[in-house]
Structure formats: C-alpha cells, structure tokens
Amino acid sequence: MRNHGALNKVESEIRNAFVVDSEITIASVADLDYLNAVIQEGIRLGPPxxxxxxxxxxxxxGAEICGQWVTAGTHVSLNQYPAYRSSTNFTRPEEFIPERFIEGLEGDILSVFEPFSVGRHKCLGRKLAWVEMRLTLARLLYSFDIRPARGYQVLDYAKQQIFIFWVKEPLIVSLRLRE
Ligand code: HEM
Known part of the structure; x- marks a missing residue:
C-alpha cells in the first residue's frame, strides 16, 4: 500500500491473468509469481x-546450539523481526522490494527467511495460510482499486507494538469497484 509501483504491478499481474473472478482458484493463484513475492516481502517486513x-x-x-554451549534452563528462541530487517541478511532491508524473491538481490540470504519456522514443530497450517493469503489478495485486487483513505497515512509495520504478536493499528483504505 505504501509502494505504488509494486501495487500497480501486482494488480496488473492478477487482472491480466483472469477474465472473470470465478477463474481465481487455489490452483490458479499459486502460479502468480509477483503476488507470491509480494506476500513474502510483506511477511519479511512484518513477520506474523x-x-x-x-x-x-x-x-x-545443557545443549550446544549453533556452536555455542547453552546452560540448562536458558530460554532460547529466534527473533524473526531483526533477522529480516538486518543488513547482514538483506540488501536495503527496510524497503519493500518483492523482486528479491523472484530474481534475487545481490547480498540477500534468502535461506534466513523461515516465517513458519523449521523442524518438527514447523507451522502445521502453513499451506492453508498460503491459500488464504493468495486467494484473499487476488480476489480483492482483481475486483477493487484499493488505496489509502484520503488524508490517511499508511504506517510502516514497524511503528506498531508487539508482544509476541502484533498490536495492529487500523488500516483505513478506500475500495472502489474497478471499471
Ligand atoms: C501467515 C500465517 C502463519 C504464520 C506466519 C505461522 C507461523 C507459525 C510458526 C512460526 C510456528 C512455530 C511456533 C513454535 O514452534 O513455537 C507455527 C506453528 C503452528 N501453526 Fe502456524 N502460522 C501461520 C498460520 C497458521 C494457520 C492458518 C494455522 C492453522 C489453521 C496454523 C497452525 C499452526 C499449528 C497447529 C502450529 C503448531 C505446530 C507444532 O507445534 O507442531 N498456523 N506457526
């Protein structure tokens, strides 16, 4: 929403791919490269x-973790937010650049990006989550021109508070049925 170039590009990809909205299905949205990249880049900047x-x-x-000895009783985790906004892992980390997930950006370490975690407790619902994200965005952007409401500034995700999960501010947009 804050990057007009990317918004126009994803709108065009979706609108050129389908003639009627009933063609938008779980299978057909999986092939939309730019839509998939937009979702990944959104998750990178605001990991759920x-x-x-x-x-x-x-x-x-105790246990050895990533080559370091850690004593019993220590709480350990991985903080996705700084990992995804670090210039060690991503080039121009604060910018919304979906293309990094298609052609790649020099210096990006995409293997860092694991929003659903890894291992035996990896998210059980990740395939459903992917289906919901693709279908919802594709259906909305196919039918509506979505823009920030007049006088309303869309915040960077990072301006919101987080306590394991985000305290999301309202996102106020105008939806106009496209011609
Ligand atoms: C973008 C959306 C989602 C993200 C980023 C996400 C992320 C995650 C992450 C990081 C974990 C690992 C938690 C941990 O081990 O401490 C997890 C676990 C889990 N997620 Fe998701 N999730 C999403 C959507 C969903 C949905 C839609 C469902 C179910 C309908 C779901 C069901 C689960 C379950 C059951 C686990 C526990 C798996 C286990 O412990 O074996 N998730 N998710």
Missing part, C-alpha cells in the same frame, strides 16, 4: 510470528 518459534527451555545438562 515475529518471535517464532516461541521460547523453548534448554533441558537438564
């Missing part, structure tokens, strides 16, 4: 599970 996995406790006897 910003501290995910939620903290675990190192068991009795």
């Amino acid at each position: 599970a910003a501290i995910g996995p939620i903290p675990r406790v190192v068991p009795a006897g």
Whole structure:
C-alpha cells in the first residue's frame, strides 16, 4: 500500500491473468509469481510470528546450539523481526522490494527467511495460510482499486507494538469497484 509501483504491478499481474473472478482458484493463484513475492516481502517486513518459534527451555545438562554451549534452563528462541530487517541478511532491508524473491538481490540470504519456522514443530497450517493469503489478495485486487483513505497515512509495520504478536493499528483504505 505504501509502494505504488509494486501495487500497480501486482494488480496488473492478477487482472491480466483472469477474465472473470470465478477463474481465481487455489490452483490458479499459486502460479502468480509477483503476488507470491509480494506476500513474502510483506511477511519479511512484518513477520506474523515475529518471535517464532516461541521460547523453548534448554533441558537438564545443557545443549550446544549453533556452536555455542547453552546452560540448562536458558530460554532460547529466534527473533524473526531483526533477522529480516538486518543488513547482514538483506540488501536495503527496510524497503519493500518483492523482486528479491523472484530474481534475487545481490547480498540477500534468502535461506534466513523461515516465517513458519523449521523442524518438527514447523507451522502445521502453513499451506492453508498460503491459500488464504493468495486467494484473499487476488480476489480483492482483481475486483477493487484499493488505496489509502484520503488524508490517511499508511504506517510502516514497524511503528506498531508487539508482544509476541502484533498490536495492529487500523488500516483505513478506500475500495472502489474497478471499471
Ligand atoms: C501467515 C500465517 C502463519 C504464520 C506466519 C505461522 C507461523 C507459525 C510458526 C512460526 C510456528 C512455530 C511456533 C513454535 O514452534 O513455537 C507455527 C506453528 C503452528 N501453526 Fe502456524 N502460522 C501461520 C498460520 C497458521 C494457520 C492458518 C494455522 C492453522 C489453521 C496454523 C497452525 C499452526 C499449528 C497447529 C502450529 C503448531 C505446530 C507444532 O507445534 O507442531 N498456523 N506457526
């Protein structure tokens, strides 16, 4: 919403891919490269599970984690937010650049990006989440021109508070049925 170039591009991709909205299905939206990249880039800048996995406790006897010895009882986790906004891992980390998930940006380490976590507790609902995100965005952007409401400034996601999950501010937009 804050990046007009990306918004126009994803709108065009969706509107050129379908003739009627009934063609927008779970299968057909999976092939929309730019839509998929927009969703990934949105998640990178505002990871829904910003501290995910939620903290675990190192068991009795301690454990080696990433080459470091960690004593029993220590709470450990991975903070996705700083990992995704760090210039160590991403080029121009504060900018919304969906293209990094298509052709790649020099210096990006995309393997850092694991919003659904990894391992045996990896998100069970990730495929459903992907379907919901693709279908919702595709249906909305196919039918409506969506712009920030007049006089309303869309905030950077980072301006919101977070306590494991985000306290989201209202997003006030105008929806106009496209011609
Ligand atoms: C963009 C949306 C979502 C994100 C970013 C996300 C992220 C995550 C993350 C990071 C974990 C690991 C938590 C941990 O181990 O501490 C997790 C676990 C889980 N998620 Fe999601 N999730 C999403 C949507 C969903 C949906 C839609 C469902 C179900 C309908 C779901 C069901 C679960 C379940 C059941 C687990 C626990 C898996 C286990 O412990 O074995 N998630 N999710």
